[in-house]
Amino acid sequence: MTTTDSNVLISGASIAGPALAYWLREHGFTPTVLERAPRLRDGGYAIDVRGTAVDVVDRMGLLADVRRAYTQMRTMSIVKGDGRASVAVGLSLFGQEESTRDVELMRGHLSRLLYQATKDDVEYVFGDSITAMEESAEGVRVTFEKGAPRTFGLVVGADGLHSNVRRLVFGPEEPFRRYLGRYISIFSVPNHLGLDREVRLYNTPNRLTAMYSSAPHTGRIEPPLPGEENDPGVNPEAKAMFAFATRREVPFDHRDVAAQKRIIAAVFAREGWEAPRLLQEMWNADDFYFDTISQIHMDRWSHGRVTLVGDAAHGPSPMSGQGSSLALVGAYVLAGKLAAADGDHTTAFARYESRMRGFAEQNQAIASSGLGIVTPTTRSGIWLRDQGLGLASRMPGLARRGDPVQKAANAIDLPDYPGPRLIREGA
Numbered sequence: 001m002t003t004t005d006s007n008v009l010i011s012g013a014s015i016a017g018p019a020l021a022y023w024l025r026e027h028g029f030t031p032t033v034l035e036r037a038p039r040l041r042d043g044g045y046a047i048d049v050r051g052t053a054v055d056v057v058d059r060m061g062l063l064a065d066v067r068r069a070y071t072q073m074r075t076m077s078i079v080k081g082d083g084r085a086s087v088a089v090g091l092s093l094f095g096q097e098e099s100t101r102d103v104e105l106m107r108g109h110l111s112r113l114l115y116q117a118t119k120d121d122v123e124y125v126f127g128d129s130i131t132a133m134e135e136s137a138e139g140v141r142v143t144f145e146k147g148a149p150r151t152f153g154l155v156v157g158a159d160g161l162h163s164n165v166r167r168l169v170f171g172p173e174e175p176f177r178r179y180l181g182r183y184i185s186i187f188s189v190p191n192h193l194g195l196d197r198e199v200r201l202y203n204t205p206n207r208l209t210a211m212y213s214s215a216p217h218t219g220r221i222e223p224p225l226p227g228e229e230n231d232p233g234v235n236p237e238a239k240a241m242f243a244f245a246t247r248r249e250v251p252f253d254h255r256d257v258a259a260q261k262r263i264i265a266a267v268f269a270r271e272g273w274e275a276p277r278l279l280q281e282m283w284n285a286d287d288f289y290f291d292t293i294s295q296i297h298m299d300r301w302s303h304g305r306v307t308l309v310g311d312a313a314h315g316p317s318p319m320s321g322q323g324s325s326l327a328l329v330g331a332y333v334l335a336g337k338l339a340a341a342d343g344d345h346t347t348a349f350a351r352y353e354s355r356m357r358g359f360a361e362q363n364q365a366i367a368s369s370g371l372g373i374v375t376p377t378t379r380s381g382i383w384l385r386d387q388g389l390g391l392a393s394r395m396p397g398l399a400r401r402g403d404p405v406q407k408a409a410n411a412i413d414l415p416d417y418p419g420p421r422l423i424r425e426g427a
Helices: 016-026 052-059 063-068 107-118 164-170 257-267 275-282 323-340 345-365 368-374 379-394 396-400 404-409 420-424
Strands: 007-011 030-035 046-049 075-079 085-090 103-106 123-126 130-136 139-144 150-152 154-157 177-190 198-204 207-213 237-245 289-296 306-308
Touching: 007 016, 007 139, 007 150, 016 030, 016 107, 016 323, 046 052, 046 107, 046 323, 052 063, 052 323, 063 103, 063 107, 085 379, 103 107, 130 164, 139 154, 154 164, 164 306, 177 257, 177 275, 177 368, 198 379, 207 275, 237 257, 237 275, 257 275, 257 289, 306 345, 323 345, 345 404, 368 379
Parallel strands: 007 030, 007 154, 030 123, 075 198, 154 306
Antiparallel strands: 046 103, 075 085, 130 139, 139 150, 177 237, 177 289, 198 207, 207 237
């Protein structure tokens, strides 16, 4: 492997990018992580590390730290307009407390853990982005918005649903993005309801207003047992979530946050429960997120010396709950295949895609089951959802039987890819 080929530019510093940098470094490559934002993005919603992804985190030596950030969510309530609960279920029904392996944590916590694990010997460049790439026999000459041009052996797009790398290499995202009929927005608000590791959902047809609050990030590894001392208490911060269903897409600029807030304000102007207060808080939220609920489907993830990983390649949408897990596993497999091929990107990219495609497709397939739960489109649909949750809460064993999420999360074997550092340390 030549020195040039060992230099890898990774666009994106959320989950897939830092995870890939970690494993490339382990295998003797020299990764550089580029991030458009001026600093690490700490906001975001609750995510899950499930199945095979837990093994990846464990091999990174980060599992204890990930468990320290466990949200400890306990219950979910469906409320009426006056705030009274019509249905309440324990979140163990959805496997969030049942498993001793799977972990739910905030996206920002996982992103920071991955950054902390790599920042000392991986170059990070914040506040810049790629404007052009020109491939040659020597590598990829990359032109940046701000920095001077540089040449890398390989370029990886780990830059999410609206991947800039994918756009530059494969063209506009429209042919690859599959809209699932919903929009979602999440942002931080004061926990004025005093929610204690709880989710509350309020629905009208095609609309969801929700609020949830996880445990404060105290540093303990496991959730407290009932009656145990040193309970972390109530988190003063909560997350507000709005989601709505519409057959036609609403045009918006991904960088115009003010316009996105106006969309949410207009759609939810007449909603009840806590919607008016949450909309008021929204205008001051500095971690506001808004986007379609969509998936990415591509016939191939690589072209020449450029490839994609995570949501940029095969985003499953938030409804699958598997985006972060796919990113972690994909980063591990991609780095391992490059190491096994001694930097031969043509061989490595083909083997990476062959290994990951079925796993990605299975995890994309589970997304549709969550759409009707989160945003039923009719009053009868809301009633049927509530009845189903009530029945499932009384028969939890039946509800978890044949869990498709767990099947999808474990639908890939994790190969061993010993690299120079792993061998040197005797791991």
